Amino acid sequence: MAQYSRIQVINQMEKSGMVPLFYHPELNILKSIVKACYDGGSRLFEFTNRGDLAIEIFSDLMNYVILELPGMIIGVGSVTDAESASRYMMAGANFVVTPVFRDDIALICNRRKVLWSPGCSSPAEIAKAEEIGCELIKLFPGSTYGPSFVKAIKGPQPWTSFMATGGVSIDEDNLRAWFDSGVTCVGIGSKLISKEILLNNNYEALKKKVSKTLALIKSIR
Numbered sequence: 001m002a003q004y005s006r007i008q009v010i011n012q013m014e015k016s017g018m019v020p021l022f023y024h025p026e027l028n029i030l031k032s033i034v035k036a037c038y039d040g041g042s043r044l045f046e047f048t049n050r051g052d053l054a055i056e057i058f059s060d061l062m063n064y065v066i067l068e069l070p071g072m073i074i075g076v077g078s079v080t081d082a083e084s085a086s087r088y089m090m091a092g093a094n095f096v097v098t099p100v101f102r103d104d105i106a107l108i109c110n111r112r113k114v115l116w117s118p119g120c121s122s123p124a125e126i127a128k129a130e131e132i133g134c135e136l137i138k139l140f141p142g143s144t145y146g147p148s149f150v151k152a153i154k155g156p157q158p159w160t161s162f163m164a165t166g167g168v169s170i171d172e173d174n175l176r177a178w179f180d181s182g183v184t185c186v187g188i189g190s191k192l193i194s195k196e197i198l199l200n201n202n203y204e205a206l207k208k209k210v211s212k213t214l215a216l217i218k219s220i221r
Contacts, residue, residue, distance in 0.1 A: 002094045003066070004073050006115035009095050010135050010161075012043055012073055013185045017217040019163065020210065021077060021189035023048040024198075027060050033193060034061065036203040038069045040210025046097060046187060049078040055087055062092040075115075077187075082108045089114055097138055097163075097187075101125050106132050117163055121145065123153060126160060136161045136184060143167025147181035154182040163187055170213045172220070179220050188213070 004012075013019065020037045022045070024030045034045050047058050058076060065072050075095030076088040082104035085096050089112055096109050101118040109116035110133050117136045120126045126137055139145055142164040150162050164178050165187035178186055192213065197206050 002089060002092065002112070002114050004094045006095070006113055006135065009044075009073055009075070009115040010184075013136065013163070016042065016044060016214060017179070017185045017221065018042065018214060019044045019046050019075075019185060019187045020192055021046045021048055021165065021187050022193050023050045023054070025051050025053075025057065027057055029198070029201075030057065030061055031064050032201070032203050033206065034065065034072070034074075035069065036206040037210050038072050040207040041214050042210050043071050044073050044075075046075050046077045046095075047093075048189075049076055049080075049084065049088070055084075055091060058088060058093070059091040066092070079105065081105070085109060085116075097165075099138075099140060101129050103132070106134070123157075126153065126157070130160065136163050138162075138187075139164045139183075141166030142178075142186075147177045147183075150178070150181040150183055165189075170209065170216070172216060175213075175217060176220050179217065186217075 022033055065074050073094045076093045077097035079085050079096050079098050085105045086108055095115040097117045098105055099119045101120050117138045118129050119138045119140045120129055139162050143166050153160055161184040163185050164183045168186045168188050169191040
């Protein structure tokens with residue numbers, strides 16, 4: 001069961017402005033990545049639902065986080081059906097992110113008061129998601145729509161909150177463009193947790209990148 005309410009989760013997303021995204025089939029590597037993000041100041045992490053036996057890996061990760069990383073809010077991304085969402089929530093997921101908008105996932109997350117963030121690509125989808133309780137719209141792939149899409153939607157709908165994922169880097173110009181457009185937070189995967197870091201097991205470098213990126217986002221805001 002989730003340790004954090006959807007209100008606590010959205011508040012943390014608004015506060016920090018960044019959600020690291022990552023998946024790895026080896027639990028020890030995954031633990032090291034989450035620990036580096038935590039030590040760098042992140043209190044959010046999205047485990048992407050990929051690969052065989054991903055739910056088992058996630059369950060083991062949650063056990064580690066609960067015991068060793070107090071205050072770390074772990075959620076799951078790339079969820080495409082209600083059954084998977086339910087299994088991840090039973091394993092402790094504190095938020096659920098989906099690549100598309102699905103009513104069945106919305107209902108099952110609402111039933112347990114777990115934050116869900118659906119991928120939406122049109123004003124109609126955004127409106128429908130918000131009508132049934134969505135707090136945070138996932139804009140994906142962000143590289144396709146860009147900051148101008150966020151700005152255009154927030155003109156007539158200033159209450160809409162966005163998390164941009166895909167097409168987000170840790171460069172100042174890129175981050176400034178997104179936050180100037182009005183996003184609540186950004187999701188960053190390989191631009192933050194790079195192949196070089198994984199190849200060299202350089203978790204200290206990741207810690208520094210996370211800390212620097214969080215500070216940069218704070219200064220931009």
